[in-house]
Amino acid sequence: MRTVNIGIVGIGTVGGGFVRLLQLHHDDYVRSYGVDLRIARACALDPARAEELGVSDVFTTDWRDVTGDPDVDIVIELIGGMHPAVDIFEDAFAHGKHVVSANKAMLSGEMGRLAGIAHANGVQLRCEAAVGGGIPIVEALEHALAGNSILTIAGIVNGTTNYMLTRMEREGLSFDEVLAQAQSLGYAEADPTADVDGLDAAAKAAILATIGFNTRVTRDDISLVEGIRGVSLEDVRVAAELGYRIKLLAIARRTSSGLDVRVHPAMIPVEHMLASVDGVYNAVYVVGDAVGETMLYGAGAGSYPTASAVMGDVLELATPIAHDRVPLPEAEPFPRVEPIRPAESLHDRYYIRLTVADEPGILAEVAGVFGRNGTSLQQVRQHGGSQGSTVQIVLVTHRTLERDVRASLDELRGTAGVAAIDSMIRVEDTQAWKRDAIEASSRV
Amino acid sequence: MRTVNIGIVGIGTVGGGFVRLLQLHHDDYVRSYGVDLRIARACALDPARAEELGVSDVFTTDWRDVTGDPDVDIVIELIGGMHPAVDIFEDAFAHGKHVVSANKAMLSGEMGRLAGIAHANGVQLRCEAAVGGGIPIVEALEHALAGNSILTIAGIVNGTTNYMLTRMEREGLSFDEVLAQAQSLGYAEADPTADVDGLDAAAKAAILATIGFNTRVTRDDISLVEGIRGVSLEDVRVAAELGYRIKLLAIARRTSSGLDVRVHPAMIPVEHMLASVDGVYNAVYVVGDAVGETMLYGAGAGSYPTASAVMGDVLELATPIAHDRVPLPEAEPFPRVEPIRPAESLHDRYYIRLTVADEPGILAEVAGVFGRNGTSLQQVRQHGGSQGSTVQIVLVTHRTLERDVRASLDELRGTAGVAAIDSMIRVEDTQAWKRDAIEASSRV
Structure with missing residues (x-):
């Protein structure tokens, strides 16, 4: 048994957790797996942090000391961001070293290219930590579920927004109130854009689609990315009345017209397993043609x-x-083998909340607009009482094309009597996800 | 790229599914993984089945034709039972072939010994399919979660009993009614013993404990194995009133006094993720010291x-x-590194339902028996109205030693006024499972 030398770049929250975990379990790994891991190099900007973690003796501020160290077998990149992270990968591969990383933002654009360099250099690129924190979803898609044609992946992959939606639902707090509290608790960044605007979830969607479908999907391929800023407390309440919960989902589906990859708030039935995933927890629901429905649940972030x-x-x-x-x-x-389906070709159900003039016939007029644009409605109803001269209408469509819904909303914007289109939230047909599995299974 | 030759023994439900899955996806595996799989040998008793599956040309009725075939790289054993399954493993290993199996009953006793033979012959024994069907729990414990000290594993690993409990709860059917229906639908065997008496779950508990704790636990090491025959519709109803659901759990926990491994019906809070696992689905909840709580969910059986x-x-x-x-x-x-804790040392909470004489003071007398035996009660209450001369009492204890509860029940059996001890169901302290994780995480 020979010692395996680790070079780590970044010893902050996750890197520090790694160092401490290794210190705690080093002897267990020797005993259980015959693996003697040693931190041979640790790179960071702050020597005090290295001191605190007990890795001063191998400390450097230059990442090239890590990637170029002939003793290092495995480089761990945990600094995030584009540069120098991507340079660390390239230099480590060039030196014949494997790279382990949690860098979802960078990998969501560069994974395909970097995997090619790793392949050419005979080493591996591993990124289990990039999606779903500790949840073993990357490994499951790459290995245990590798015998399946993956049909659907739907994940709650951003803990910050799930925490916010959970508190809005449970405590009746507004988006702004819960964001401020999440920031003060350290669950949300001072600049919450990456989380609340869905960018972090989109990066993870790209990685999940790439691995799940053995193809190449980058963050920029995903045209439909909506965060939760547009989700009001009112929508959370109406969703509950309708038997739904609102979750920010990263969805990737194989369809006959290409890959359907998107990120947006979605209403899902309260009975669906994903609907029970609360707080900062993450979960990834996967339907494979052989395995049917599976779901992996756990902590999506944290040291x-x-x-x-x-x-x-x-x-x-x-x-x-x-x-x-x-x-x-x-x-x-x-290379990409399947095209990405444009968002406007999405076939989904839609929840729409409107503020309209409190006049007879307005409900019929609104319904008429949808009908003329090819969308049939599952329900239309007034929501709440009259607010002076206006009233709210809530409607839910049957499955229809997104472009037809957008056309209806455009038409409504120009309709006298329609004061505001307050929200539009997609309603996911989780039964269709399930039917796909059963049909596929009965085919095999 | 060279062709990889598979020898399969058993082409029934699972084996047939494997053959069809390979036929469906052979070309996908070549394209996606560079792996050209070929069924080089297929062994079964019935040539008509081989005909039906299109493997007549490689058909044999003698498993030694499979294990001894010099072309075969991987042997798949899917016949179940003890012999000749165990002989197939040994002969395949002796011939330098890897073995893949779903044989939980045999592996729950023989896994340690067979893994030793595989090790000595430089080959692998893989058994992802032995626990939780398609759920990637074995791989997760062996690989992605390998950095953790696993603290708790709690699984719903028998789909038949979960289906039965779900229908009892939802439709108010009795155990006997739902068993008859499960048998007619093919979800339960004509002899349902392995499922309803917890033996199948115990085999899986032994395998999960062995893999999760890097130790050796066999089926015979598990002294506490109770099935669901003793769970009445009345208990299911009372559980719901108390905020619990009853699930047959396979539990394996690391404690300061040894491994706590057991199988029994358990009341768990309705909010716990495991409580939402319905019907024939399986799920395995795992707490690791670093990862915290995770759960893997999916179809636990089926072709x-x-x-x-x-x-x-x-x-x-x-x-x-x-x-x-x-x-x-x-x-x-x-070898086993940690002792198995005896069942009577279990520290748990207990739900007990009694039929007692409808007389003043009986409730206090029952409570007194528990108190004298060192068990304090969280609640005692009369359940339902008087049934002639008797009445039912339901009580729930605080955490206490199982041996003290048994002593109380023994004393109650000899107490005038106690007509029957109708049921005793353990109430799992799922918050304690979670606290372990948080404490461990803050320690690392």
Whole structure:
């Protein structure tokens, strides 16, 4: 058994958790897996942090000392962002080192290209920690579920927004109130854009689609990315009345007209497993043609949960190395084999809340607009009482094309008597996700 | 890329699903993973089945034709039972072949010994399909969660009993009614013992504990195995009133006094993720010291879900073989490092339903018996009205030792005025499972 040398770049929240986890369990890994892990290099900006973590003796401020160290077997990149993260990957691969990372933002654009470089250099790129924190979803898609044609992936992959939606629902707080509280508790950043505008979830959607469908989907391929800023407390309440909960979902589906990849708030039935995922927790629901419905649930962020995923990747690489084997290199990455379906071709159901003039016939007029644009309604109803001269209408469509709904909303904007289109939230047909699985299973 | 040859023994429900899944996706595996899988040998008793599956040309009735075939790389054992399954493993290993199996009953006793033989022969034993059907729980415990000290595993791992409990709860059917219906639908066997008496769940508990704790736990080590025959519709109803649902759980926990491994019906709070797992679905909840709480959910049985897990194992082995690498051999199996805690040392909460004489003072007398035996009660109440000369009492204890509860029940059996002890169901302290995780996480 030989010692496996780790070079770590970034010893902040996740990196520090990794260092402490290794200190706690080093001897367990020797005993259980025959793997002796050693931190051979630790790179960060602040020597005091290295001191605190007990890695001063291997500390450097230059990441090239890590990627270029001939003793280092595995480089862990945990600094995030574009540069120098991407340079660290490239230099580590060039030096024949495997890379483990949690960098979803960078990988959502660069994964395909970097996997190609890893493949060419005979090493691996592993990123379990990039999606769902400690939830073993990347491994499941790559390995245990590899025998399936994956049909649907739907994930709650952003803990901040799920925490906010949960508190809005449970405590009747507004978006602004709950955002301020999340910020004060450290669950949301001072600039919450990446979370609340869906950008973080979109990065994870790109990674999930890439791995799940053996194709290449980048963040920029996803045209439909909506966050939760437009979700009002009123919508959360009406959703509950209708038997739904609102969740920010990262969805990737295989359809006959291409890959349907998108991020937006969605109403899902309260009985669906995803609807029970509360607070900062994450979950990824996967339908495979053979396995049917599965769901993996857990902590989507945090120091130790994320470090757990990083350690899983490290141990996976270190086990063969410790036993003088060479880990299998990264598989040759695939070009995109399936087109991405444009968002306007989405076939979904829609919840729409409008403020209209409190006049007879307005409800029929609104319904008429949808009808003329090819959308049939499952329900239309007045919501709440009259607010002076206006009243609210809530409607839910049957399955229809997004472009037809958008045409209806455009027409309504020019309609006398329609004061405001307050919200439009997609209503996911979770039964269709399930039917796909059963049909596919009966076919095999 | 070289062809990887599969020898399959057993082409019934799961084996047939595997053959069909391979036929459906063979070309996808070539394209996606560079793996060309071929069924080189198929062994069964019935040539008509081989005909039906299109594998007549490689059909044999002698399993030694499979294990001894020099072309075969991977042997899949899907016949179940003890013999010749165990002989197939041994002969395949002796011939340097990897074995993939779903045989939980046999592996729950023999896994440690067989893993040792696999290790000695430089090959792997893989059994993802043995627990939770298509749910990737074995892989998660072995790989992605390998960096954790696993604290708690609690699984709904028997779909038949979960289906029965779900229907009892939803439709108010009795155990006997729902068993008869499950049998007519094919969800329960003509002899339902393995399912309803908890034996199948106990086999899976042994495998989960062995893998999760890197130790050796066999089916015979588990002294507390209770099925759901003792769960009456009345208990299901009272549980709902108390805010619980009754699930048959396979539990394995690391405690300061040894491993706590057991199978029994348990009341768990309706809010807990495991409580939402309905029908034939399975789920395994895992708490790791770093990752915290996670749960994996999916189809626990069935032809294609189980074949999905078998295919995941096969692809994992076949990927290096196809690329002229030798898969890492099975790790050296560990002897038991932690003792199994005896069931009577269990520290749990208990729900007890009694039929007692409808007389003043009886409730106080019953409470007194528990008090004298060191058990304090969280609630005692009369349940329902008087039934002639008797009445029912329901009580729930605080956390207490199982041996003290048993002593109380023994004393009550000899108490005048106690007509019957109708049921005793453990009430799991799921908050304690969670607290363990948080405490452990803050420690690392």
